[in-house]
Amino acid sequence: MNSLFFHTLLLVYLGASILHILFLTTGNQTVTKFAYWLTVGGFVLHSAFILLRWQHAGHLMAHWYDSTSFLAWAIILIYLCIAHLTHLHTIGVFVVPAAFIATLVAYTLQTQENTAIPTYLQNYWLIAHSSVIFLAYAAFIAAFGFGLMYLIEEKKIREKQHTLIFNLLPALGRSDEIGHKCILVGVILMTMGILIGALWTQYVKEIKWTWVDSKVIFTIATWLIYVLQLSIRQILGWRGRKTAYSAIVGFAAVLFTYVGVNLFLPSIHAF
Amino acid sequence: MNQIVTVGTSHHVAPLDFRERLSFSENQLTDAFQLLAEHPDVREAAILSTCNRVEVYAVTHSEDGCDVLSDFLSNYHQIKLQQLGKFTYSHQNLDAVHHLFNVTASLDSMVVGEPQILGQVKEAYAQSLAAGATGNVLNRLFTKAISVGKRVRTETNIAAGAVSISYAAVELAKKIFQSLEDKTVAIIGAGEMSELTAQHLVKNNVSKVIVANRTYQRAVDIAKKFNGIPLAYDADLSFLVEADIVISSTDAPHYLIDRPALAEIMRQRKHRYMFLIDIAVPRDIDPEVDKVENAFLYNIDDLETVVASNLKDRGQEAEIAIQIVKEEVAKFHTRLQILEVNPIIKALHQQFQGVASKELETCLDKAQLNPKQQKMVEAMTQSIIKKLLHQPTAHLRQIALNPDLIGTVNDANDDYVQYVHALHEIFGLEQTAGTNDVEE
Structure with a gap:
C-alpha cells in the first residue's frame, strides 16, 4: 500500500514538475493549467495518505520519513495558496520539484517506518510543534523560489x-513583494513552532528544555537571519536583490538546520 | 449544394479610401442584413467591418455565391463591379473557412498577433446573430473561428512582446513595478517619442506626471496634455527623488544624470525601483547608472533591439499558429460534411418509424395483447428499425467524410451528390428544403 502510494505520488509530482518547467520553456498556457491540476491531484492524494497513516500508526511526524513526507505536502500546500491568491503559477517551477525531491527522500527513508516510537512522542505536542515548523520551512522554500525568480528576471532586464522567460516571470516588484510576504508568514509560523516546542518541555517531564541542543541553536540562528532581514528591510528599505539574496542564505540555513544538524551534530531532535 | 463564401477587402489589397467606401456603419448593418435576407440565393449572412477590413460572409444556394456577394456590395455601396474586383478578394468553402480562421488568429492582421481583431470578430458575429442573419452553418463557423483565435493565443506566444518603442517602454515598466497605479513619471526635455511614451503610461494609470524643461512655458504647455506638474529645470535633480519612471530627451550635449548623483537620489528614495528611459541622442544619462542597485536604464538602442527581437519572435510563433489553423480547418471540414448528411439520415429514420408505427397500431388493435406483451412487440419493432438502419447510417457518415469510397471514376463530389439523390429516389424520401436545418 505504501509503495504503491509512493510510486503514484512520485510520478504525479515528477509529472507536475516537468509540466511546470515545460511551461517556462514554451509559454503554453494549456501546459500550466495541466501542471496546476496535476499538482492539485497530487495534493489530494498526499493529504489522504497522511490522514490514513496517522490513523493507522497512531502517531504523525515521529520519523524523518513522516516528517519529510509532511514537508513535501506543506510545500505543495503553500504553492497552491500562492497560486490561488496571486495567480502566479510560475513559482511552481521552483517549488514543485522541491516537493518532488522531499517525497523522493521520504521514499528512501521508508525503512524507518516501523521503528518503535516512545509514547511521550505520541501526542499532539509533537504534531503541533513540527507541523508548524515545517509549514514555516515550506514558506521559506517559496521565498527562496521568489528570490531566484527575482534574480533571473533582474538579470534579463x-x-x-x-x-x-522574461515575459513569463513575474515583475520584479511582485516577486519581491510576495517573497517578502512568504518570509513574513514563515517567521510567524516559526516563532509559533519554537514557542510550542518550549511549552512542550514545560508540560512533559521526559523532555527538558535546553539551549545547548544543536537543533535549537541552529533553528534560532535561522530564525534570526529572517528576522534581521525583515528589520533591515523595514528600516533601510532593503528590497530587490538584497531580499533575494537573504532568501537564499535563509534557505541554506533552513536546509542545514533540517538536514545538516542531524547528519553532523548530536541532538535530541530526531529530525 | 450550399456554399460558404466570403468577399472582402483589407489593408493587404486596398488603400484606406477604398476600405472606407466599403465599410458598414452600425446603422447601415440593419438594412444590409435586410437586403441579404431578401436575396433568394442567400441563406445566411454575417458582416465584419473594422478599420482594416470589411468582409461579408454568406451561405448561398447558388454555385456562384461569390458573385452574389460582389453584386450585393457593388449595389449597396454604388461601386462599379470592375473596381470592386480590383480591390477585393473572394474565397469559397474551405478557403473561406481558412480565411476567417486566419483572421481570428490575427495571422492576417497588419501587425501579426495584435489583440483587437478577435474582439472585433466576436462583436461582428454578435451583431449578425442579433439581426437574425446567421444560421446553422455560420453560427458554427464563427463560434469555431473565435475558439481558434483563442487557442492560437493560449498555445502560442504570438501576442507576446511589444512591437513599438513606446509600448516596449511601458511593458518594461510593468516588468519592474507590476502595477503603475501609484507611480510618478518625470519627463525631462520634450519630444514626440517621450510624449507618446508618457501617454501610454498615463493610460496605464500612473498617478502623477512631472514635466521638467529648461523653459518653464514649454513645461507648462506639455504638462497640460497629461494633467501634469510643470517644472523649470536647471541643474537641480531633487525632483527625481519621487520619480519612479524617468523619460529623458533633452538636446543637452553632456550627461544630465551620472552614477554618483543617481546613487544619492536612490538612497533618498529608500532604494525604491527606478526605471530610466534615455531617448536623447546624444545621451542624457550616463550608462553607468544602470549599475546602481534597483535603478534600470534603457536607451533608445536598447528599446529598438527589444522591438526588433519581439517582431522576430512573433514571426516564429506565427509558424505554429499557421499549423493550428490548418488543423482546425480540417476538423471543421469533417464537421461540415457530417452536418450535410444528417438530414438524410434523419429522413430515413422518420420514414422507417412512420411505417413501423402505422403497422404496429393495426397489429396491436387486432392482437389484443396484455401490456407486457405490447411492450415486447414495441421494443422488437424498434430494435428491427435500429438494426436495419445501422449499416446505411454508418455508411452514409463514412462516405460523407470520404466521398472517394463511392468508388466510381467521376469526380467524387459529383458522385456524392448523385448518390444522395439516388437514396432519396429509392426510399421516396421527401426533399428537405435545406440540408442544414437539422440539429446534429
Whole structure:
C-alpha cells in the first residue's frame, strides 16, 4: 500500500514538475493549467495518505520519513495558496520539484517506518510543534523560489534580453513583494513552532528544555537571519536583490538546520 | 449544394479610401442584413467591418455565391463591379473557412498577433446573430473561428512582446513595478517619442506626471496634455527623488544624470525601483547608472533591439499558429460534411418509424395483447428499425467524410451528390428544403 502510494505520488509530482518547467520553456498556457491540476491531484492524494497513516500508526511526524513526507505536502500546500491568491503559477517551477525531491527522500527513508516510537512522542505536542515548523520551512522554500525568480528576471532586464522567460516571470516588484510576504508568514509560523516546542518541555517531564541542543541553536540562528532581514528591510528599505539574496542564505540555513544538524551534530531532535 | 463564401477587402489589397467606401456603419448593418435576407440565393449572412477590413460572409444556394456577394456590395455601396474586383478578394468553402480562421488568429492582421481583431470578430458575429442573419452553418463557423483565435493565443506566444518603442517602454515598466497605479513619471526635455511614451503610461494609470524643461512655458504647455506638474529645470535633480519612471530627451550635449548623483537620489528614495528611459541622442544619462542597485536604464538602442527581437519572435510563433489553423480547418471540414448528411439520415429514420408505427397500431388493435406483451412487440419493432438502419447510417457518415469510397471514376463530389439523390429516389424520401436545418 505504501509503495504503491509512493510510486503514484512520485510520478504525479515528477509529472507536475516537468509540466511546470515545460511551461517556462514554451509559454503554453494549456501546459500550466495541466501542471496546476496535476499538482492539485497530487495534493489530494498526499493529504489522504497522511490522514490514513496517522490513523493507522497512531502517531504523525515521529520519523524523518513522516516528517519529510509532511514537508513535501506543506510545500505543495503553500504553492497552491500562492497560486490561488496571486495567480502566479510560475513559482511552481521552483517549488514543485522541491516537493518532488522531499517525497523522493521520504521514499528512501521508508525503512524507518516501523521503528518503535516512545509514547511521550505520541501526542499532539509533537504534531503541533513540527507541523508548524515545517509549514514555516515550506514558506521559506517559496521565498527562496521568489528570490531566484527575482534574480533571473533582474538579470534579463539588465542584459536587455526580452526572451520568453522574461515575459513569463513575474515583475520584479511582485516577486519581491510576495517573497517578502512568504518570509513574513514563515517567521510567524516559526516563532509559533519554537514557542510550542518550549511549552512542550514545560508540560512533559521526559523532555527538558535546553539551549545547548544543536537543533535549537541552529533553528534560532535561522530564525534570526529572517528576522534581521525583515528589520533591515523595514528600516533601510532593503528590497530587490538584497531580499533575494537573504532568501537564499535563509534557505541554506533552513536546509542545514533540517538536514545538516542531524547528519553532523548530536541532538535530541530526531529530525 | 450550399456554399460558404466570403468577399472582402483589407489593408493587404486596398488603400484606406477604398476600405472606407466599403465599410458598414452600425446603422447601415440593419438594412444590409435586410437586403441579404431578401436575396433568394442567400441563406445566411454575417458582416465584419473594422478599420482594416470589411468582409461579408454568406451561405448561398447558388454555385456562384461569390458573385452574389460582389453584386450585393457593388449595389449597396454604388461601386462599379470592375473596381470592386480590383480591390477585393473572394474565397469559397474551405478557403473561406481558412480565411476567417486566419483572421481570428490575427495571422492576417497588419501587425501579426495584435489583440483587437478577435474582439472585433466576436462583436461582428454578435451583431449578425442579433439581426437574425446567421444560421446553422455560420453560427458554427464563427463560434469555431473565435475558439481558434483563442487557442492560437493560449498555445502560442504570438501576442507576446511589444512591437513599438513606446509600448516596449511601458511593458518594461510593468516588468519592474507590476502595477503603475501609484507611480510618478518625470519627463525631462520634450519630444514626440517621450510624449507618446508618457501617454501610454498615463493610460496605464500612473498617478502623477512631472514635466521638467529648461523653459518653464514649454513645461507648462506639455504638462497640460497629461494633467501634469510643470517644472523649470536647471541643474537641480531633487525632483527625481519621487520619480519612479524617468523619460529623458533633452538636446543637452553632456550627461544630465551620472552614477554618483543617481546613487544619492536612490538612497533618498529608500532604494525604491527606478526605471530610466534615455531617448536623447546624444545621451542624457550616463550608462553607468544602470549599475546602481534597483535603478534600470534603457536607451533608445536598447528599446529598438527589444522591438526588433519581439517582431522576430512573433514571426516564429506565427509558424505554429499557421499549423493550428490548418488543423482546425480540417476538423471543421469533417464537421461540415457530417452536418450535410444528417438530414438524410434523419429522413430515413422518420420514414422507417412512420411505417413501423402505422403497422404496429393495426397489429396491436387486432392482437389484443396484455401490456407486457405490447411492450415486447414495441421494443422488437424498434430494435428491427435500429438494426436495419445501422449499416446505411454508418455508411452514409463514412462516405460523407470520404466521398472517394463511392468508388466510381467521376469526380467524387459529383458522385456524392448523385448518390444522395439516388437514396432519396429509392426510399421516396421527401426533399428537405435545406440540408442544414437539422440539429446534429
